[in-house]
Amino acid sequence: MRVYNTLGRKIEEFTPINDKEVKIYCCGPTVYDFPHIGNLRAFIFYDIIRRTLLYNGFRVKQIMNITDVDDKTIKNSKLRGMELSEYTKIYTDAFFEDLKKLNISEFEGYPRATQSIGAMETMITGLLSKGYAYKSNDGIYYSVSKFKDYGKLSGMSLKETKSRIQNDEYDKDSAADFALWKTWTPDDGDVYWENDLPKGRPGWSIECSAMVFKNLGESIDIHAGGIDLIFPHHENEIAQSEAFTGKRFVKYWLHSEHLLVNGKKMSKSLHNFYTLRDLEKLGFDVIAFRLLVLDSHYRSKINFTLDILKKYEKTLDDIDITLKSYEKLPKGNKKGHEEVISEILNEFKKSINNDFDTHEAIKNFFMLIELLNEDIKSGSTDNESSEAAMLAVQKMDSILGVIDRYSVPDEVIKLAEERSKLRDSNDWAGADLIRNKIKEKGFKVIDLFGSNYTIIKNRQHGN
Ligand SMILES: [Zn+2]
Missing domain, CATH: 1.10.10 (Arc Repressor Mutant, subunit A)
Incomplete structure (x- = not known):
């Protein structure tokens, strides 16, 4: 398998740290609202990483976090007059529903930030004692200039990072420094912890580092997220984790590209903002969205429109009809497709192993479907071809996950x-x-x- 590592910006051969088990951490949702389809694109990519590794015989331990405490969750729960946990449960449940609907595999764990505070405190205390962090009036900050490798993932110099972050309202030594811990303010209401650290709550990036550390250990194989997380989130994660452990944090950093709607970045004010629920309300089969996402390489931008989605929905129906017809086709004279089919399947595997190239893989899948259509037109197939074809469909769908979308009552x-x-x-x-x-x-x-x-x-x- 070959993967594109954002760290170093090149394609590399994939060799896990420990050949028995691949450890993967995926940045999950902040549960203050329903995930939008751009978020879902990243979650589908996480599923493809998993399915591809399993296809290749690796064992996988994969977790995705749930950020259930941050500025937005606190603010929105207050606006709705709800307890933070009561509020975040609504969107955590919705998130799991979406995963299921999109046929995204179940991972080994979904740690919650609020249940990992102890691990965060341990890291922050360690960073303070090692001199990477300092206390100020409104929190505990990470001193970016102390970590000489800062910028190695995003490729940004410290000077550039400072100009990207213009924030004078916080009490910190340098603009690029980021909060590990935020001191309690009346706005936080009853959301605070006070054990080893002053009364307060965690900053965003420390949540992920601590959940990696607690659930997977000091060094992991793959850390994945959307491309917008490279800076500052993942850059900060590296700084915190490597300063704390003295070890390499992540071997392969994988990032999926943006999803645009009608050629523009999604925003509520442009009325081009969709959740999975919106697509369902419009009568769409959400698996068509999965196919639409997979038909682009994860490092290419996707331009989503409802018309394109309709096209994929039609494609899925056509595939259904082909498979049903083919199953019922009489077995006559030998067609001898086995070799062609195994060639197509080989190409399929090569594609997914080439940096998860689902776009090419789907071309192979369609080639197989076309072959079946030819047999249907000719009015027969044979036992060997049929067995080979059904096995190939099953194997390809173990990656794509687009067949068997619903059951008929x-x-x-x-x-x-x-x-x-x-x-x-x-x-x-x-x-x-x-x-x-x-x-x-x-x-x-x-x-x-x-x-x-x-x-x-x-x-x-x-x-
Ligand atoms: Zn994260």
Whole structure:
């Protein structure tokens, strides 16, 4: 496997620190609102990292944090008159629902910031005693100039980082210094901890470093996030962690690109801001969003539009119909596709192993689907080809995760059986009545060859 390491900005051969288990940390959501589809793009990428490693036989320990205390969660919970934990639970639950809907695999853990305060205190205390951190009136800050490698991930010099951060309202020695701990203010209400450190709460970046340290250890293989996290978040994580342990924090830094909507950065004021719930309300199959994301390389920008999403939804329906037809195809004279199929599968593996190139991998997947369509047109396949094809589909989908999107309710299956019988007895009017009943239930019957049929969802989009 080859991966693009943001640290060093080049493609490298992937060799884990410990060949028995790959340790991965992914920056998760701040649970102050529903994730938007740009956040979800990063989460889908985390899933692809996992699935690709498993495909290659690695064992994986992967965690994604949940930031459930920060300025925004505190502010919004107060506005709604709710306890912080009560408020963040709403969006934590929503986040897990979204993961499930997008067929994102379950990871080994989802540590919460509020349940990892002890590890943060240990790190901050250590950084204070080593001289990397200092106390001021409003908190404890990390002294960026003390860490000589600061800027090695983002490629920014200390001078540049200072000009990027114009913040005079805090009491710190240098503009680039960042808060490890924020002293309690009345605005924080009952959100504070006071054990080893003054009454207060953690800064953002220390949360991730401490959760890596607590759950995965001092050095890990992969740390992933969206590209906007490179600076300052991940730069700060490196500074804190490496100053604290004296060891290399992360071997491979992986970052996924932005998702634009109608060519622009998403923002609520531009009305181009979507959550998964918005897409569902518009009647979309959210797995079409997964396919749309995977059809671009994770390091390319994606331009999302509803029309493009519709196209992917149609593609998924077509794939469904092909697979259903192919399953029912009579097995006749030998077609001998096994070799072509195994070649396509090899190319697929090469693509995903080439820096998770799902764009190329999907081309291979479509090539296979096309081959099946040719057989369907010709009216038959053979046992060997069929077995090879089904195995290839299964293996490819163990990465892509776009097949088996929903199950059809029993009552709809029964109606379709009834309709099929009526058609066999040439009762076309009766069959049409049932077709409409099925439509009312949100599905439609697609007739294949002979008396075969399949049932797919009947999509209707509002805009
Ligand atoms: Zn993070």
